[in-house]
Amino acid sequence: MIFFDVLFSIFLLVGGAALWQHFRYLKLRRERIDDRQPLFYPARSFHAVTYLKWATGHSALEELRALREVIESPGGGSVVYAGLVGPAMAKSKQLANDWDGLLLTQYPSREAFDAMASQDAYRRMLARSERTHTHGATRNRALNLMIPIGLLGLRIRDILLRTPSAFPFEPVGDDAMPELLQVMEEVKQLDAFREIKDDAVVIFNLIQPGTAEQQKADRGYGLKMMSAMAEGSYGPTHAGRAVSVEGEARFTQFVSVYYPGIDHMHAMIGSTFMNRIGSGKQLGDSLAVATVPVLSKL
Numbered sequence: 001m002i003f004f005d006v007l008f009s010i011f012l013l014v015g016g017a018a019l020w021q022h023f024r025y026l027k028l029r030r031e032r033i034d035d036r037q038p039l040f041y042p043a044r045s046f047h048a049v050t051y052l053k054w055a056t057g058h059s060a061l062e063e064l065r066a067l068r069e070v071i072e073s074p075g076g077g078s079v080v081y082a083g084l085v086g087p088a089m090a091k092s093k094q095l096a097n098d099w100d101g102l103l104l105t106q107y108p109s110r111e112a113f114d115a116m117a118s119q120d121a122y123r124r125m126l127a128r129s130e131r132t133h134t135h136g137a138t139r140n141r142a143l144n145l146m147i148p149i150g151l152l153g154l155r156i157r158d159i160l161l162r163t164p165s166a167f168p169f170e171p172v173g174d175d176a177m178p179e180l181l182q183v184m185e186e187v188k189q190l191d192a193f194r195e196i197k198d199d200a201v202v203i204f205n206l207i208q209p210g211t212a213e214q215q216k217a218d219r220g221y222g223l224k225m226m227s228a229m230a231e232g233s234y235g236p237t238h239a240g241r242a243v244s245v246e247g248e249a250r251f252t253q254f255v256s257v258y259y260p261g262i263d264h265m266h267a268m269i270g271s272t273f274m275n276r277i278g279s280g281k282q283l284g285d286s287l288a289v290a291t292v293p294v295l296s297k298l
């Protein structure tokens with residue numbers, strides 16, 4: 001009898017911790033990240049991330065607002081995230097790397113996306129941009145629901161193993177890698193968005209894995225980053241399989257990752273932590289753009 005009482009208590013403890021973790025991350029998603037992705041959605045749902053570049057003089061917020069209105073017309077999709085784009089944290093060889101705005105949209109199906117993409121009103125809106133690119137994604141429900149739980153498990157593991165804390169970040173010294181110095185300079189572009197929002201940055205990644213050796217190195221880098229994310233209560237917000245819907249660019253993975261603000265980005269990028277692990281990030285090709293959330297302003 002005592003055994004079952006203990007087992008039941010453990011079940012309640014684990015279940016309670018999982019629910020607490022989910023609600024904690026859901027609160028961040030809704031209130032800070034300005035992300036309206038439903039936790040539960042039909043399996044046939046299809047996501048599309050649209051990158052936009054406008055000519056000088058265009059208002060990014062007004063253009064995103066107008067495009068959202070077209071996308072969310074009857075029979076269309078639902079915009080779940082909108083962002084102003086800052087620097088490219090990883091530069092692609094297949095796509096342009098300088099963008100101004102980004103929308104992530106959930107459609108009822110791939111067919112619904114194709115129908116929207118063929119509409120004249122949608123095409124006219126995209127034509128107002130200097131350049132656009134849309135990439136599709138299938139977002140696995142179970143995988144995305146388990147992300148916060150995985151981070152909690154990783155945090156518990158690190159506590160039990162007494163893994164040294166990644167925080168506070170220690171500023172890098174004269175031994176900074178040249179590549180890191182370049183990124184430290186580029187991330188200053190985010191400062192232009194401080195008056196709009198300074199407590200959340202979301203990096204959108206399209207990823208094409210590299211060789212087996214590169215993937216092994218990248219897994220080591222990824223584990224260290226995920227460990228820091230678990231400790232700092234931030235991390236992935238969307239993950240799925242990338243699907244080409246236009247052009248010749250080919251990627252296999254789509255991931256977006258939330259970081260707690262512009263100051264955090266400066267501290268992390270310019271740290272001994274990043275200088276130590278940064279060389280492990282090795283991909284075949286990747287477009288990774290840093291964005292500031294603005295959906296509630298549209």
